[in-house]
Amino acid sequence: MATKIGMMDAAYFVGRSEILAWINSTLQLNLSKVEEACSGAVHCQLLDAVHPGMVPMHKVNFDAKSEYEMIQNYKVLQDVFNKLKITKHIEVSKLVKGRPLDNLEFMQWLKRYCDSVNGGLVSYNPIERREGSKGGKEAGKKGPPAHTSAKGGAAAAPRPQSHHGGARRNELSSSVNSSSSSTLSVKASRPPPPAPAYEEQVITKKITELKLSVDSLEKERDYYFAKLRDVELFCQSPGLEGLPVIAAIQQILYAADNDGSAVAEARAMISLNCQEEKEKMVNPDSQKRKSIRNLDVEAAGINNLSPRQRFPDATDVHCSGSPLMTY
Numbered sequence: 001m002a003t004k005i006g007m008m009d010a011a012y013f014v015g016r017s018e019i020l021a022w023i024n025s026t027l028q029l030n031l032s033k034v035e036e037a038c039s040g041a042v043h044c045q046l047l048d049a050v051h052p053g054m055v056p057m058h059k060v061n062f063d064a065k066s067e068y069e070m071i072q073n074y075k076v077l078q079d080v081f082n083k084l085k086i087t088k089h090i091e092v093s094k095l096v097k098g099r100p101l102d103n104l105e106f107m108q109w110l111k112r113y114c115d116s117v118n119g120g121l122v123s124y125n126p127i128e129r130r131e132g133s134k135g136g137k138e139a140g141k142k143g144p145p146a147h148t149s150a151k152g153g154a155a156a157a158p159r160p161q162s163h164h165g166g167a168r169r170n171e172l173s174s175s176v177n178s179s180s181s182s183t184l185s186v187k188a189s190r191p192p193p194p195a196p197a198y199e200e201q202v203i204t205k206k207i208t209e210l211k212l213s214v215d216s217l218e219k220e221r222d223y224y225f226a227k228l229r230d231v232e233l234f235c236q237s238p239g240l241e242g243l244p245v246i247a248a249i250q251q252i253l254y255a256a257d258n259d260g261s262a263v264a265e266a267r268a269m270i271s272l273n274c275q276e277e278k279e280k281m282v283n284p285d286s287q288k289r290k291s292i293r294n295l296d297v298e299a300a301g302i303n304n305l306s307p308r309q310r311f312p313d314a315t316d317v318h319c320s321g322s323p324l325m326t327y
Contacts, residue, residue: 011112012105019107027126029139034107038098039064040073041133046110047080049124050117055080063135070096086113228253244273 016034023031027045031037041062048055056076064070074092081088088109094102130136232253235246248266255262 009112011108014108014111016104019104019111022111023107026124027130029126033100035098035100035103037107038095038103039070040077040095041135041139043106043110044073044077044080045126045129046114047077048129049126050114051080051084052124054083057129057136058132060136061134062130062139067096088113244269 019034020031023029023034023037023042023046026049027042029042031042037043039062041060041064044055044060045057048057059076060073061069064073071092074090074095078090080086081090091102091106095106130139133139231249235241235250235253240246248269251266251269252262
């Protein structure tokens with residue numbers, strides 16, 4: 001199925017007359033312009049024609065006039081697209097505006113899709129399917145716009161000449177004058193559009209505010225960077241590098257991750273150092289006792305040695321290469 005069609009596909013070269021003929025023959029309607037289908041109801045029924053029963057026609061509104069009502073129809077159409085896994089994007093905001101080109105392009109795509117489904121040949125009764133929709137019964141009865149027939153009638157029938165012609169002309173001229181004056185008053189009551197110069201001033205002001213904000217952020221960044229640099233130089237001062245606090249500060253400064261692990265490690269270093277200092281303060285003689293105990297052990301070991309082990313012979317001294325040995 002042709003869900004994705006390029007802009008150079010032959011489908012987008014189909015004319016308006018052919019599209020209108022296809023819509024009117026398939027749905028038995030009397031549309032004179034493609035943009036008359038901008039409400040989305042026609043699109044829903046065209047899709048229902050190739051997939052009978054797939055579209056909930058009771059939710060479709062053929063009398064939709066406002067954009068809100070039209071959007072409801074397009075929501076129904078989008079739901080059907082999702083069920084059929086059709087990836088075509090619907091430009092609802094453009095279609096509901098009744099723009100001729102946008103509606104023509106979407107209808108060209110829809111015709112191409114319907115033709116790709118069983119060749120577009122499905123037994124379908126459009127009038128019966130529209131009966132459950134709002135305004136569906138009157139949709140097929142609507143004829144072309146009345147101004148076309150009025151023009152034809154005016155061209156076919158000659159104007160009758162009568163003695164009331166002057167009075168009628170006066171009435172027409174007075175009505176035209178009143179309508180023109182009312183139109184002028186309405187135009188005068190409307191606010192004038194914003195001047196381009198004012199828009200430029202607003203844009204320039206916004207740009208200036210953004211530049212000032214960027215400059216302020218850059219100054220703040222440089223300020224804090226200078227502070228960090230001062231801390232780094234202070235930590236590198238002679239006599240401070242071996243301190244646990246300096247090591248903890250450097251641990252935070254040079255951390256590569258921002259997950260807070262550096263701060264936790266620095267705290268652990270400080271707490272460990274504090275614990276060691278507390279132990280030294282509680283037992284100040286522990287180190288002296290350990291050294292005295294080591295000396296006693298060494299003295300006992302020397303007393304247990306034999307005389308030969310205490311004083312090695314001359315050969316040992318000679319072999320040792322001592323400068324005191326003479327020959």
